[in-house]
Amino acid sequence: MRKGWEIKKLGEVCDFQNGFAFKSNSFKPIGSPVLRISNIQNNAIDFENLVYIDVADYKEDLSKYEVNSGDLLIAMSGGTTGKIGINNTDTVFYLNQRVGMFHPKKTLIKPLLYYFLSTKVEENLRISAGSAQPNLSTEQIKSFEIPLPPLPEQQRIVAILDEAFEAIEQAKANAEKNLQNAKELFESYLQGMFESKIHGSKSETLESLCDLIVDCEHKTAPTQETGYPSIRTPNIGKGNLILDGVYRVSHETYLEWTRRAVPQAGDLILAREAPAGNIAVIPDNLEVCLGQRTVLVRPKMKRFVSMYLAYLILSKEVQQRLLSHSHGATVEHVNMKDIRAFKIYNLPTVEEQQRVVNQINVLSSETKQLEENYRKKLESLEELKKSILQKAFSGELTSPERVASENDGCSPSSEETRSTTSPAGA
Known part of the structure; x- marks a missing residue:
């Protein structure tokens, strides 16, 4: 450490303010905005999903919970524990419980504190990881040592x-x-x-160009650490399977989940939702079964190159046409009958x-x-x-x-x- 520098506890050079326990049943669609732990993201304040209060609903003096322009905050629990944010607006917010606010004393300038806290995020997460619910206490925060x-x-x-x-x-x-x-x-x-x-004028249905189009089992397969990959929608990329983090099943489960059809190399697996429309070709030497919300497509080899079908379905306009048949208020979902009836135009030769x-x-x-x-x-x-x-x-x-x-x-x-x-x- 350089000459003239000191090591101080954060509590020695900062005042620290905990948030107020605002009643969720008093939140309103308009009013004074309240910052919750979910609003602390990426060293900034996320203004999505803000809640509001009417200050007149509270007898307490809420002035010390005001978050003014330039104030520094830290999330003290939940999924964003240890992350910091700064109010870069002129809006005055109110500090909710489990969000802390720093007020540097005269020996520490706020921008340096901001940079220091930026170095502590990963350490804060490690400290808080000891419990089922990530949590940082006021005393833990005040005990952080800062080179001054x-x-x-x-x-x-x-x-x-x-x-x-x-x-x-x-x-x-x-x-x-x-x-x-x-x-x-x-x-x-x-x-x-x-x-x-x-x-085009010449069209054929996808079903007529395939040997089979088979839906998945409509139940969740029991999983284990090793075994056969169970391909769910997150495992279906744009043309290829994504096996990182894939769920696996036993031989018995594999046999039950492939009783309608055994997936083969060159078959395609289509995601019916989340995200609907993604499609991947099964590579050689890989035995898989279908997870929920997926479809097995086996094109006729004399009519289709598997990867051509994958690229065709992934093209922008075909995706739009496929998803125009999707159903569901919140999640796009493509029906089996629409997949089978999907029209393919002007199919060229295999060559x-x-x-x-x-x-x-x-x-x-x-x-x-x-x-x-x-x-x-x-x-x-x-x-x-x-x-x-x-x-x-x-x-x-x-x-x-x-x-x-x-x-x-x-x-x-x-x-x-x-x-x-x-x-x-x-």
Whole structure:
């Protein structure tokens, strides 16, 4: 630690205010907004699902529970435990129970406290993880140790962090934009490949082009640690199965759940809901059974290349047409009769289908590589933020130039940007 710095308990340099136990039966559709733990998200205040009160309903003096512009908050229980937020608006909110508010004393400036609390989120979660309900007590929060530089040094550190984090956020925005561009590029290319197959005078039903279309068992399969994968809707990606976190079943359950049809390599599994319309091809050497809300589709091999059917169904207009038949007020759900009667237009030869699949596969591979690159970029930027904060509170942050050098290579290159605007070889 650098000369002139001290280690202080947070309770020594901050006053801490717990929230008020507002009565949920007094919440109103309009009035003074109340901040609950669910409103503390991503170092900010989430204004979704706000509740409101009429201050006149309470005899207590609520002034100390007012959250004014610039006030710092921390979630003390629930799924957002340890996360912090700042009121970046001019709106005055009221502090609900299990949300805490910091009031720094004269020896600590608020922006430095904000950055310090940003370094504590993961540790706070570890501290709170000891109970079934995540929870941070007031005493735990007050006992956090903060390295405290002199006030001029605090101002200097904050200025460096502000500049560095602004550059990092811009780099993140660029990476996120390019990630979205890569996804949209593939979707646009897919749509272009199937434009002539969306409508036409010649149509056939999906059922007539398949050897079978089989619904899943309408009950939940008993699961175990090992065994056969039970493919549920979260396991159905866009063309491929997602086996991370897949539920597994015993041999006996597998036999019962495949009595209508045994899924084979080249079959497709379609999600009927959540999210409806996703479809994946079963790869070679994988034995699976259907989970709930899924459909097994086995195309006639003389009429269909399996991956062609998957790409066709995943194209934008076909998705819209398929989901236009969906039912349900809150969850899209596609009926079996609509799946069987779904019209396929202008089906090309198997040879032409394979040529189309080969073209799409090339772009799909390139797009997935781009997406992986940008995800890694975003991860590295988050790690950079942690590294800079760690240096800031260990006295190693010496100059803006040194921080800038840490950020070298984090902005997407012009080559990367170009690669998300036009398909290679298309």
